[in-house]
Amino acid sequence: MDMLLKRPVVLGCCLWITGYALALYSELRWLNFTTSALMLGALIVISALRLPFRQPLCALLLVGAAYGYYQGADQRNVTMLPLAQQQQSLDGSEVTLLGRIGSPVTVDGDRASFTVEAASVRFQDTAFPLGGESVQVSLRLLEQAQQGVASGWRRGDALTLAGTLRSPSPARNFGGFDYRRYLRLHHTHWLFSAKGVDQAQVEPAAARISVVQLLRWNDELRGNLSRRMDMIFPAPQAGFMKSMLIGLTDDLDPERFQQFSELGLTHILAISGLNIAVFLGVCIWLMRRMKLTQETYLLICIGLLPFFILLTGASPSVIRAGLMSIVVLLAARKGLIKDILHIMALVAWIMLLWNPYFLLDVSFQLSFLVTLGLILGVQRINELLQPWLPSSLIRNSASITLVSQLVSFPASIYYFNQFSLLSWLANAILVPVISMVVFPAGLLALVVGLVYVPAGQAIGWLISWLNELIFWCTDKLQQLHGFKLIWATPSLAWIAFYYVLLVWIYWLWWRLSQTSSTMYPIMLEVTPNRRRMNLPLWLGAALFSFLALLVMGYYPERFSHTGLVQFIDVGQGDAILIRTPNGKHILIDGGGTLTFRKPGDGWKARKDPYEVGAKLLVPLLKKRGVHQLDLVVLTHEDADHSGGLQAVASQIPVKQFLFNGTFKPGAQTAKLFETLLTRDVPLMPAHVSHWIQIDPQTRLQVLYPVGSNEQRLEIVKEQNAQSVVFLLEMQGTRWLFTGDMEMESEAKVLAQLRDHPDLLDLNVSSSGSRPMIDVLKIAHHGSKTSTTQEWLDYWNPSWAVISVGAMNTYGHPAPAVLERLLNEGMVVFRTDQMGEIQVEVRPEGLFSRLKLSGS
Known part of the structure; x- marks a missing residue:
């Protein structure tokens, strides 16, 4: 505190940041630019008059002024379009955008992207002024020659473009990337999509000196x-x-x-x-x-x-x-x-x-954190390391590496959810060379x-x-x-405790180094009437607390003993993550991005295309602290189920891989299996079996494909009918996962169960009121090719979950399927309407949590 009081600019900056932080986690709408200016004026008056208690009063006023300044700026960060028009007519409508290009035009494959400083947007016969508001534009190029046309556009060029105006999508998964929030932080509230450069009229900007x-x-x-x-x-x-x-x-x-x-x-x-x-x-x-x-x-x-x-x-x-x-x-x-x-x-x-x-910018936070750490910590750590590292060159390198790693660690795992134990070695060796x-x-x-x-x-x-x-x-x-560790996203309280313990450890180490040259026992007298502090003991306690904190951060759900099934929204595809009561993780399918390319369409390929596994699924698994996947089940090898698993297998350890025992020809599938074999992952072809025990409270049984247990890989192009179907029992609840199975597959499963009634260890009460299963994952995204009435009658589920992409072009889920589900009185969950669906298994029963529709 004395250091801060001697540095008024540093203290003022800390108080200003405190005001911003309070504004982030609370809302007092009466605090704005006006109240901020009044508080700053009061601060100047109190300082000039040298009133009593002026220091704490000025500190509070500065925090309040910062709060008002942030909230005033945030309140002004809104679209210029009238609210009624946003909600009713403009979102998703065909409009004409007028303005000027406000960024460089990036051409990547069949897409050109840039921002427009929009002067107005024209809807039917009505024009709405936007006053230069930033709009993010994505222009789909229809021919290779259009790449050159779009590349010739420059910042400042006048633009008139016809297309579709949409509101950015919020995060559809818990902890997922929130594109709407990201764009808002860059003062952008609308997305604009168009097809072909023919929809654009571009006039080069006049050459005159300006910003x-x-x-x-x-x-x-x-x-x-x-x-x-x-x-x-x-x-x-x-x-x-x-x-x-x-x-x-x-x-x-x-x-x-x-x-x-x-x-x-x-x-x-x-x-x-x-x-x-x-x-x-x-x-x-x-x-x-x-x-x-x-x-x-x-x-x-x-x-x-x-x-x-x-x-x-x-x-x-x-x-x-x-x-x-x-x-x-x-x-x-x-x-x-x-x-x-x-x-x-x-x-x-x-x-x-x-x-x-x-x-809120990660590069701002890391940049200032590391710089602050180097300014305050390197010389101090240098002095502490001197007895162990006499060489000044080695000591300086060690101090810089140690300080930068320790200071940046919480922010790194908060944003990137990973840390390599070899990071210090890589930095020490490569950073000086580079x-x-x-x-x-x-x-x-x-x-x-x-x-x-x-x-x-x-x-x-x-x-x-x-x-x-x-x-x-x-x-x-x-x-x-x-050496690669995956960390769940820590809480802000955990981060605060981390830095407090870090400072405490340094202080104790420094005091120990100051007294270590004496011949007397290392004690620190706090007051004449109290016991003396044993410095080594306290340092040991601090280090133990620090290690305990790291363990808590690495295993945040160590003491959680409830099962959790998470139907992740990956668009048009499936990806289901199961956490068992004993902390095992099972992943069913990995979603995937569907691409349709004709011969000669190579020019459309993008350098870094959006891929569900790398961009969505793997970051979510890391955020949730999935250190390894004890079992991955690939129901079948269609791209919307298997595509994302390549990124998963490359970045997260997989213990076992269960698949349908077939191979669908294609580079994507071949690369996935090659990666699994390279990493020595056991490949298990699925076949009808008895229960497989996952942990003491979780087991599963494969019901389909119906076949022999031969180690023979059959090549099958049409994979839906070969989907792995299995029953999961967890903490007394029963779940049926069906992939993209079809009517014929359903009939085969039912025939197998009728021929072998002892295959399932499931009992139904004599009254028949107890459902045979609790949750049914509806096959093939609710397509009309599956989920027959006979199938529903046999299993009699209470809840049904449909994993389906929003605004998909296939018409999923089919109205006939939805009608059958509703007629059965089931609770129906849909990822297209509700985003991610989480179902927690507690002793009292099942509890759902929906990302886009409340709890």
């Missing part, structure tokens, strides 16, 4: 640099170098990014303080060789930094590093540099005033290549050898699967 024109020139410069880097660096590495040098990630290999992410190396691929430091170091070194004075080269560097920030994409991390560098250089030029902590607080305050939503060699050499290759391409290519060729060595290292580290 838009400057940004347009910057876009063209970044595009030219990108094309030149394609010429300088080998094709597999150009995307990597673009990300590191100019912040362009469009061409970065998604698998390489995933690899760096798992090893905690994504900060290398994002422009941040490290890049700024190297850039300034190279500039200063060159200007010193040119015999420029210190005042001159510092002034030149200050002028170059805004240009560098824009050139590298102006992300929150590079803005933070750039602004801090500008303030430091100005202070150094005037000889006023004293306290880097003050500078950091000042930069954070400026950024939060400019855009309060920066507080920052001190690859990045400066890459800048040199780019500068030389702008003058003479072959010379730049020669340097790029040398860099490629070093990059290959780096990639070899990351490949080997990533293959050590046992």
